[in-house]
Each structure stands twice: as structure tokens, then as C-alpha cells.
Amino acid sequence: MTRDITLRSLLRLGSKEPGLGATGVWRYFPAAIAGVVEFGFWNGAGSHDLRPHFHNEMQIAIILTGSRAFRVNDRVVTVAAGQGISFPAGLLHTPLATPDSETICLNIYLEDERAASSYDIFNAHDIPLGADTISLEDVLRLTNDASSCGSQRSIGDGNSIKLRAALINSDKRIGDIAADFDRSREGFSRQVTRELGLAPHSFRLLSRLNHARQLLREGQPIAAVAADAGFSDQSHMTRLFRRTFGTTPGLYWRT
Helix, strand or coil: CHHHCEHHHHCCCCCCCHHHHCCCCCEEEEEEECCEEEEEEEEECCECCCCCECCCCEEEEEEEECEEEEEECCEEEEEECCEEEEECCCCCEEEECECCCCEEEEEEEECCCCCCCCCEEEECCCCCCCCCCCEHHHHHHHHHHHHHCCCCCCCCCHHHHHHHHHHHHCCCCHHHHHHHCCCCHHHHHHHHHHHHCCCHHHHHHHHHHHHHHHHHHCCCCHHHHHHHCCCCCHHHHHHHHHHHHCCCHHHHHHC
């Protein structure tokens, strides 16, 4: 029964596998649950700041202890213990450092491509929030509640969607893409930054990181992933991957 499966057993954080319980780094685990891509788990002093990013999946973060803070749409949002926050696919957000003595956070990534322009904060006070007490049943209920109440507003207008598609799907140089939009490179850069929140090159790098993450989940070798995702070399991908997702491709691939 799902009530008997706790977070600790779900994420294999027991003493028999000490490396998986390490603190101060994000750990990711395959879910093996329909509709759930993977879990992410943080246990450390406060939480680290990461580069602005978005995901190809819906992300739900549940704060077990401590707090987390994010910058979203030019606003700083703090989520306390007993609360959760959901980010729709494609929503740019920046995790910020928090000074708590300990923060434990569970991230859930869902196969949900509903793009929206905002986030949702929800309460989770009615369930026992702890690695040894929160059950898979609790996690699935929170996931269903958060995803069902999420905003369905589109991110930007039709032109923003075209900008995203051009930067993600095309291998053209930024200047050539700008010409396709009848813009100078400088004017195109200003437009992309205004509408997507990142400069064209940064947006394209982030899209490549998300693609690399998907390939790593499929078990492909790290060096091949770096090449397939369009990075100059493996070390380049590793630096950006850690600053964006809080772990290295090697650790991510092994879990």
C-alpha cells in the first residue's frame, strides 16, 4: 500500500546507501510512477542559489523543513515549511539562497506540458512532513492537488511562442534567427530578453541543458550527451549543469 511507502524508502535514503543521503547537493531519483518523471531531494544548511532556469516538466516543490525562496516575474517568493509551490513547464524562476540551519525539500517533476504564466503556492500542513513519515500516498495527493489547481494561462503571446520555438528548434546562428524575424541582432536580443526573460544565447543554453537532462535520464553516456546537446565539451556542460540544477551530470546520471 502507498501509505506504507515513506519518502525515505522511496528515495533510498537509508543507511545501507550512505551516498544517497549526502547533504548540500541536489539528488535526483527516477520515479517509476505513471505521470511522474523523477524526484529531486535537498537536505542541507539552508538552500543554495542557482542560475535562472525553467523545466520541460511541471515542477512541484514541497518544503519539509526550513524554507526556500525564488525570484519569479521580478518578485521574490518565500515558501515556508509546510507549504509547496508549483511551477508550470517553461516558467523561468531563480532559486535563491536561504540562511536556515536546515532545509529539506522534495521536488516532483510531472509529465505536464501545460504552459502557464504564474506559479501557485499551496499548504501541506495536513500531512506529516518528514522523510520517515510522509508517504507515497501523501506525495501523490499533493501532486494531484497542485497540478489540478495550476494556472492554465499561456506564457506570452503568439510571438513569444515563436521566439521560443526558433531558439530551441533551430541550429542557426542568433544573427540569422534575428534576420528571420526582420530584426537586427541587437533588437532581437532586446526583444527576447523582454519577452522570455533571458538573452537569446542564455535561453538556448538552458534549452540545451534541459535536453541534456532528458538524455541523461535515458542512460546515455555523459560525453555523448554533451555532444548531442550542443556543448563545446563535457566540462562546459558540467559547469553549467551544476550551477543550474545543483548537481553534476555524473551524480545525476548515476542515480
